[in-house]
Amino acid sequence: MKKWLMHDSWRHIIAVGVCLFSLFPLYLVVISSFASSGSLQLTSFVPHEISFKNYHLLFNNPAIPYLTWVKNSLIIAGSVSVLSVMIGSASAFAFSRLAFKGRKTGIQLLLLVQMFPAILAISAVYVIMERVGGFAPAIGLGTKPGLLLVYLGGAMGVNIWLLKGFVDSIPAELDEAAKIDGASEVQTYWLIFVPLAAPVLAVVSLLSFIGTFNEFILARLFLVDMNNRTVAVGLQQFIGGQYSQNWGPFAAGSILASIPIVIIFLSLQKYIVSGLTAGSVKG
Amino acid sequence: MTFMLRGKFALLLKVVIVSLVSAILLMLTQSAFAQQEYVISGFLALTVLAIALTYLTKISIPLKFFIPGILLLIAFVIGPILYTVTMSGFNYKTGNIISKQEAIVQIKARAIQAAPSGESFDIKLGKLNGQPAILVSDIANLKYFVSTADSRIPVDARDVTLDPNGVAITAPNFTALTDTQMGNADTSYSNIHFKYLDKTFIALEGFDAGVVSEQALEYLPAQDEFKSLIDGAVYKDNGRGNYAQPDNKAAILEPGWRAPIWFENYTKIISDPRVRGPLVRVFIWTVVFASLTVLTTFALGLLLALALNKPIHGRRIYRSILVLPYAMPSVMSILIWGGMFNTEFGAINTLLGTHIAWFSDPNFARVAVILVNLWLGFPYFYLISSGSLQAIPSELLEAAAIDGANPRQIFRKITLPLLLQILSPLLIASFAFNFNNFNLIYLLTGGGPRNELDGQIAGATDILISYTYKIAFGAGTQDLGLASAISLIIFVLVASISLYGLRKSKVLDTFA
Numbered sequence: 166m167k168k169w170l171m172h173d174s175w176r177h178i179i180a181v182g183v184c185l186f187s188l189f190p191l192y193l194v195v196i197s198s199f200a201s202s203g204s205l206q207l208t209s210f211v212p213h214e215i216s217f218k219n220y221h222l223l224f225n226n227p228a229i230p231y232l233t234w235v236k237n238s239l240i241i242a243g244s245v246s247v248l249s250v251m252i253g254s255a256s257a258f259a260f261s262r263l264a265f266k267g268r269k270t271g272i273q274l275l276l277l278v279q280m281f282p283a284i285l286a287i288s289a290v291y292v293i294m295e296r297v298g299g300f301a302p303a304i305g306l307g308t309k310p311g312l313l314l315v316y317l318g319g320a321m322g323v324n325i326w327l328l329k330g331f332v333d334s335i336p337a338e339l340d341e342a343a344k345i346d347g348a349s350e351v352q353t354y355w356l357i358f359v360p361l362a363a364p365v366l367a368v369v370s371l372l373s374f375i376g377t378f379n380e381f382i383l384a385r386l387f388l389v390d391m392n393n394r395t396v397a398v399g400l401q402q403f404i405g406g407q408y409s410q411n412w413g414p415f416a417a418g419s420i421l422a423s424i425p426i427v428i429i430f431l432s433l434q435k436y437i438v439s440g441l442t443a444g445s446v447k448g
Numbered sequence: 449m450t451f452m453l454r455g456k457f458a459l460l461l462k463v464v465i466v467s468l469v470s471a472i473l474l475m476l477t478q479s480a481f482a483q484q485e486y487v488i489s490g491f492l493a494l495t496v497l498a499i500a501l502t503y504l505t506k507i508s509i510p511l512k513f514f515i516p517g518i519l520l521l522i523a524f525v526i527g528p529i530l531y532t533v534t535m536s537g538f539n540y541k542t543g544n545i546i547s548k549q550e551a552i553v554q555i556k557a558r559a560i561q562a563a564p565s566g567e568s569f570d571i572k573l574g575k576l577n578g579q580p581a582i583l584v585s586d587i588a589n590l591k592y593f594v595s596t597a598d599s600r601i602p603v604d605a606r607d608v609t610l611d612p613n614g615v616a617i618t619a620p621n622f623t624a625l626t627d628t629q630m631g632n633a634d635t636s637y638s639n640i641h642f643k644y645l646d647k648t649f650i651a652l653e654g655f656d657a658g659v660v661s662e663q664a665l666e667y668l669p670a671q672d673e674f675k676s677l678i679d680g681a682v683y684k685d686n687g688r689g690n691y692a693q694p695d696n697k698a699a700i701l702e703p704g705w706r707a708p709i710w711f712e713n714y715t716k717i718i719s720d721p722r723v724r725g726p727l728v729r730v731f732i733w734t735v736v737f738a739s740l741t742v743l744t745t746f747a748l749g750l751l752l753a754l755a756l757n758k759p760i761h762g763r764r765i766y767r768s769i770l771v772l773p774y775a776m777p778s779v780m781s782i783l784i785w786g787g788m789f790n791t792e793f794g795a796i797n798t799l800l801g802t803h804i805a806w807f808s809d810p811n812f813a814r815v816a817v818i819l820v821n822l823w824l825g826f827p828y829f830y831l832i833s834s835g836s837l838q839a840i841p842s843e844l845l846e847a848a849a850i851d852g853a854n855p856r857q858i859f860r861k862i863t864l865p866l867l868l869q870i871l872s873p874l875l876i877a878s879f880a881f882n883f884n885n886f887n888l889i890y891l892l893t894g895g896g897p898r899n900e901l902d903g904q905i906a907g908a909t910d911i912l913i914s915y916t917y918k919i920a921f922g923a924g925t926q927d928l929g930l931a932s933a934i935s936l937i938i939f940v941l942v943a944s945i946s947l948y949g950l951r952k953s954k955v956l957d958t959f960a
Contacts, residue, residue, distance in 0.1 A: 318524020
């Protein structure tokens with residue numbers, strides 16, 4: 166045996182052990198998605214067959230509007246990620262760069278509000294949106310724009326905090342120079358700050374995308390109609406209904422929906438870690 | 449790009465956008481007002497005013513940046529929080545959901561009972577001079593009459609046509625409803641009291657029959673009380689959202705309405721053992737769950753970080769695999785784990801060669817919850833621990849080694865204390881997050897095994913937030929008032945933990 170392997174063997178043993186722990190559920194889902202039995206059973210570690218039945222089912226069964234779910238998720242998460250960062254970065258810029266009365270109180274209030282367990286305000290949000298639906302059906306309960314509005318409101322606290330941390334780390338010399346040259350605050354924001362912060366804003370909006378893609382409870386409460394559901398809600402309802410039967414398509418659907426998220430995550434790893442150390446935890 | 453921010457074009461653009469947004473919001477304000485949603489309408493009107501003032505005048509520059517965010521925050525976060533605070537002062541629960549006016553209407557509607565005479569007739573639904581009316585056939589006595597809400601008109605037997613069963617189907621001035629009209633007439637007709645005698649009326653029982661009924665309760669608006677027309681009992685507003693007999697508190701009329709009970713939901717949490725008992729047990733498990741999660745995820749993450757703190761072969765591959773659980777959408781991972789713990793066909797039992805009913809036994813369910821959360825959470829601590837390990841100055845470790853400390857001593861006396869100092873705010877944040885980790889519990893065990901703690905709602909793996917969710921939206925009695933009170937207590941707890949963590953995080957600043 167080579168010397169390095171002897172010396173570092175304990176490191177490899179630990180790493181391999183935990184890697185197996187990490188991979189086990191994922192491996193199981195992958196082999197289930199290619200099995201024709203439709204259950205999440207571990208019959209053997211080596212798959213007997215490779216069947217595309219489950220994938221076929223996802224795209225061709227009218228009772229499973231999988232593509233519509235994916236589309237819904239992309240529309241909702243996409244809009245939230247873009248809009249919330251646009252709105253949030255303006256507020257973060259003001260908190261970080263502008264001097265005004267009540268700035269500190271504002272930040273503290275924002276932090277406090279953000280700590281309220283959002284799930285418990287759900288009944289109130291539900292009642293409000295139900296009433297909004299009474300006079301404006303297009304943005305009320307059960308509609309994608311309605312859910313989008315609720316998500317935007319909910320994302321504000323976290324995003325402003327996260328963005329403020331990033332904005333603080335961008336040197337202020339440039340916008341001070343712009344100010345001396347006679348630029349107004351709004352000009353400084355659009356012409357100096359936004360181009361400078363573009364990579365950071367992109368990272369935060371991708372994080373926001375992942376977060377919204379993962380959201381479950383509100384989406385489930387709001388989007389009752391089969392064709393309005395997001396992927397997370399659609400797939401959950403699907404195994405909730407007829408328990409063991411639908412694991413195959415569920416596994417296939419989860420894998421397809423997870424791949425883009427995993428890719429985004431892995432490519433952003435560096436930023437995500439620094440964002441996390443700024444004090445937030447992914448759900 | 450600059451021309452969009454400066455000069456006439458910019459001004460024009462701004463005015464157009466502000467007018468467009470204001471116009472849409474004003475339309476919404478108007479339709480909200482028309483639907484009598486005065487609070488929402490008022491909020492929308494203020495929104496329009498705020499937007500116009502901010503963007504068309506120079507009242508405040510920071511506000512130009514804040515307005516969109518603030519408005520969204522008020523509408524969908526602060527508003528609902530204030531609503532929750534208000535609800536915690538009400539007895540807002542199943543049986544007391546509606547307003548007092550609605551409750552009075554419903555009590556009256558429910559207080560209808562068959563008259564002692566026990567008569568019932570065959571009827572035909574129709575209209576008399578455009579008013580809803582019924583054609584009643586007293587087959588036994590061969591008598592017929594048309595009845596509306598305020599009059600009863602006898603019809604001579606010679607003027608009616610009868611169907612084979614002897615039920616009158618036509619009468620002068622009376623037009624029977626067609627089948628399609630019948631389909632839509634259900635609720636409107638069943639709420640009408642069709643005139644019979646002085647104190648009695650005919651209430652519909654389906655579309656073909658009517659029962660002679662009487663009103664059992666009478667509402668006296670002047671005294672704000674209900675009086676029984678049968679035994680003369682009086683029901684007064686008991687100040688707690690119900691009409692009740694003054695000398696018999698248990699004799700109440702259903703439904704009640706939501707009434708302010710001020711701090712009773714809070715005092716109930718402390719004084720009522722049926723509420724306090726399960727809540728305390730759920731609280732203890734919540735703390736145990738959050739602590740164990742932080743402890744296990746941190747321990748495993750740190751172990752990995754230490755093991756991979758040296759550029760060994762395959763480190764990059766290990767790293768990519770190790771963050772996979774964290775990169776997966778958590779909703780899906782949790783559901784997959786739920787399937788793996790299934791007793792009959794679950795992979796865990798197959799792997800272990802056991803036949804454990806994981807989610808039916810309290811202790812196994814708790815182990816499962818912690819294990820799944822370990823899987824979900826350790827990559828986070830692996831990532832941040834390995835980052836922090838690099839931040840520890842290597843001079844410290846070298847100095848210790850020169851002084852003759854062995855690796856274990858170095859780890860225990862230098863690395864670990866320093867790491868804990870750097871990471872303590874994140875450990876606290878993770879505790880606060882898991883304290884409210886609703887998705888995990890809700891999707892994995894649903895809080896079950898069911899009813900384990902109080903025989904009603906609280907399950908063995910329920911944490912405070914999932915327990916509160918069940919109180920508010922569960923299958924049995926829904927008590928939104930109590931749930932709101934508990935959520936405010938959770939809020940205070942989590943806010944204190946987080947603020948403590950935040951204050952600690954200054955340690956991080958001084959270290960860096």
